[in-house]
Amino acid sequence: MFLSALGRWSIVVGILWLAVASAPARADDAGQEDLDEATRLKISAQNIDDLGKVIDRLDSAKDKGLDAENTKYANELLVSTLMQRAMTYASAIFNVQGQDPGEKKADTPYEPSANANFSWAVWGAGIYSPWEVVDYAALSIADAAPLLLVPGRRCENGRPVPSDRDDWKKFTQDLIDVGKAAYKASQSRSQEAVSDVSNQLADACLQCHERYRDKPGGSAADPSNKAARCL
Numbered sequence: 001m002f003l004s005a006l007g008r009w010s011i012v013v014g015i016l017w018l019a020v021a022s023a024p025a026r027a028d029d030a031g032q033e034d035l036d037e038a039t040r041l042k043i044s045a046q047n048i049d050d051l052g053k054v055i056d057r058l059d060s061a062k063d064k065g066l067d068a069e070n071t072k073y074a075n076e077l078l079v080s081t082l083m084q085r086a087m088t089y090a091s092a093i094f095n096v097q098g099q100d101p102g103e104k105k106a107d108t109p110y111e112p113s114a115n116a117n118f119s120w121a122v123w124g125a126g127i128y129s130p131w132e133v134v135d136y137a138a139l140s141i142a143d144a145a146p147l148l149l150v151p152g153r154r155c156e157n158g159r160p161v162p163s164d165r166d167d168w169k170k171f172t173q174d175l176i177d178v179g180k181a182a183y184k185a186s187q188s189r190s191q192e193a194v195s196d197v198s199n200q201l202a203d204a205c206l207q208c209h210e211r212y213r214d215k216p217g218g219s220a221a222d223p224s225n226k227a228a229r230c231l
């Protein structure tokens with residue numbers, strides 16, 4: 001088949017371009033495999049351990065190196081995973097309002113029905129004593145909250161988390177303080193003390209959500225709501 005000079009030239013240029021374009025992409029993207037694995041794990045995540053693995057994989061992917069687009073995606077996945085974990089921890093503390101962890105529960109293994117929300121607190125109670133689950137949840141909130149301040153995090157809409165703003169810092173600090181207070185209350189093994197702190201905890205989440213998450217446009221599924229977040 002006849003190839004014009006121009007045709008041949010464009011093939012050569014194309015091959016050269018590919019070589020130039022793909023070489024740095026490979027070097028920048030050593031973390032790709034970890035990122036793919038994190039995405040898979042996030043989809044199937046059922047409990048705190050799974051969410052912890054997603055976070056570890058994302059950190060590892062970023063350490064190994066990602067290109068700009070993958071870095072942005074990894075940072076978004078990180079924020080949503082951190083929030084999912086915060087919610088799971090918090091629910092262990094909120095549950096104390098209705099259920100005294102000191103009370104003996106049935107020894108049947110936990111088997112959630114297929115369409116019920118997985119209860120980390122109930123699952124954990126089969127392995128740890130119920131008060132230990134509350135201890136752990138409280139400590140984890142205090143430990144994990146500062147991650148909301150790490151620069152480079154992005155909200156789902158791609159906007160950087162406003163971690164340099166004073167009110168964002170304050171909301172995060174409030175969450176850390178309430179986490180510590182919840183741990184102290186849990187150590188006292190008093191259902192009443194933990195119930196009191198759980199109201200403060202709900203407040204700490206709410207304050208930041210009112211300011212940075214719950215935007216006009218209603219539900220989280222509404223794109224106009226999402227676009228206005230983290231501003």
Ligand code: HEC
Binds near residue numbers: 080148172229
């Ligand atoms: C410092 C601010 C801040 C604090 C404190 C905070 N959140 Fe969030 N949260 C956000 C923002 C901003 C989003 C939206 C993130 C996005 O769109 O990527 C969010 C999203 C979420 C989501 C995802 C659902 C949705 O609407 O997108 C959950 C679940 C959640 N938060 C739970 C909690 C819980 C539980 C607490 C308290 C233990 C908490 N958050 C504390 C700022 C905060």
